[in-house]
Structures are given as C-alpha cells and as structure tokens.
Amino acid sequence: MNKEQITIIVADDHPMLLKGLHDELTGSGYTIIGQADNGIQALEIVLKLKPTIALLDIDMPVLNGFEVIKMARDKGSETKFIILSFHKESYYLVQAKTFQINGYLLKEDSFFEIERCINEVIAGNVYFSKSIDAQPIMQATEELKRLNLLTLSETKILKLIAQKISNQEIAESLSLSIRTIEKHRSNIIDKLGLKKENNVLTNWALMNRSTILSQ
Known part of the structure; x- marks a missing residue:
C-alpha cells in the first residue's frame, strides 16, 4: 500500500x-x-x-x-x-x-x-x-499477565470493586457471604502481587478501572 x-x-x-x-x-x-x-x-x-x-x-x-x-x-x-x-x-x-x-x-x-x-x-x-523505556512496557505486560491469573469469579468481583461497589453489595449480588468475598479479595491481592495494606485492592482497582472493565 x-x-x-x-x-x-x-x-x-x-x-x-x-x-x-x-x-x-x-x-x-x-x-x-x-x-x-x-x-x-x-x-x-x-x-x-x-x-x-x-x-x-x-x-x-x-x-x-x-x-x-x-x-x-x-x-x-x-x-x-x-x-x-x-x-x-x-x-x-x-x-x-x-x-x-x-x-x-x-x-x-x-x-x-x-x-x-x-x-x-x-x-x-x-x-x-x-x-x-523498555521497563514500563515490560511492567505493563506483567500487570496484564497477573490479571490473567484470576479466576472468572475473581475477575467478576474485581470488576465490581472497580465500580466502587461495597463488599456487602457484592456479596448480595452474587449470593455469597461477606467472608467469601473477603477471601476472594485476599486471593486477588496475592495474585496481583499487591502489598497487604488498607484499601490497597480498592485503590488499585479504581486506578486501573478501564483495564479491568475491558477484561
């Protein structure tokens, strides 16, 4: 052409x-x-x-x-x-x-x-x-790879978190207990390699909202 x-x-x-x-x-x-x-x-x-x-x-x-x-x-x-x-x-x-x-x-x-x-x-x-620089591109690739480690249930929960939906509302919408949602959140944090700090997953999900919702 x-x-x-x-x-x-x-x-x-x-x-x-x-x-x-x-x-x-x-x-x-x-x-x-x-x-x-x-x-x-x-x-x-x-x-x-x-x-x-x-x-x-x-x-x-x-x-x-x-x-x-x-x-x-x-x-x-x-x-x-x-x-x-x-x-x-x-x-x-x-x-x-x-x-x-x-x-x-x-x-x-x-x-x-x-x-x-x-x-x-x-x-x-x-x-x-x-x-x-190659480093940010490699970092971007690694972040996407980590998102791919999530199960379908974890991905669904992460999408709800990215939409600012509370644990209580997530539990009710998925017919699960709060304890189960908290366990899923812990697993997601581990798979994404995030530091275990207060609101770390919520903050990360909001910052990467566009990427998460496109999965």
Whole structure:
C-alpha cells in the first residue's frame, strides 16, 4: 500500500498540534480525510469515513482516546489505531496493550518516528515509540499477565470493586457471604502481587478501572 492509498484521520484537542500533524502528513503525501478535536467527533468520523489509520490523542473532551477505540471496535471498525500522547507511564501502556492498540507514540517524537510507526502498523505489526523505556512496557505486560491469573469469579468481583461497589453489595449480588468475598479479595491481592495494606485492592482497582472493565 503506497502513501496515497493510506487514509488517515487525526484527533487532538490542541489546535496547533492538530494543524502541525495535518501539515506534516499531507506534506509527506498521506491522505487526511478528517480531523476532530473531541472524542465523540473522532468516533463519528472513524465510523463514517472508515480510515485506514486513526491517530488519536488520549486526553480529549467527551470521550478519551481509549474509549473511542473500544467503542469503534465494538461497532466492527477495522481502522488501525495509533495513540499519540504525552503519557509514557505504565498505567497508560497497560491500557494500550489491553485494547490491543496498533501503535503508541509520544508527542515528543519526530515525524520520522511517526512515519515509521505508520509503516509498521500497515505491515500488521504493533509499534511502541522508541522514546519509551523498555521497563514500563515490560511492567505493563506483567500487570496484564497477573490479571490473567484470576479466576472468572475473581475477575467478576474485581470488576465490581472497580465500580466502587461495597463488599456487602457484592456479596448480595452474587449470593455469597461477606467472608467469601473477603477471601476472594485476599486471593486477588496475592495474585496481583499487591502489598497487604488498607484499601490497597480498592485503590488499585479504581486506578486501573478501564483495564479491568475491558477484561
């Protein structure tokens, strides 16, 4: 597939970044078929225009980049998604891996890096920015592996915890005793390798809510 055949939409709520990226891509021969400055607009454009690639910021109004990707894929979109963000913490990388995003770039990257990512994604590969240290990526992978250690019951309970539902309410909804729920919580803490501190599981679940609810 040559550049002219690659259709791209770009979504970012920073006008100058949006314009700069648009100008770089069009100047290099890519076909930009749409732009958006918020998540819901990005989702509508992806579903309507069916671009080859969507370059999305994470932090957008209405829907964030991850939410756009999940909703688009739930509706059968075959667009390849590349995140373009300032964030390189493992929390964001875990979500990128969870949603099986095709590419993850940093806004500090050169256009050469963006173009290399596009080429890799078109070739069917997953590409993470070379500016991201290997350690956070490895940490993100390990966190996902640990989530996969949970049983179906533990996963269900963790999802309820992530939705701020109390032990009492969880026990009632699953027709289990409080003691059984507490035992499940203890097992989850052990499997996730968390320190046994007050509210550690609740805090971890709320911080990783998007990843947990997508399981």
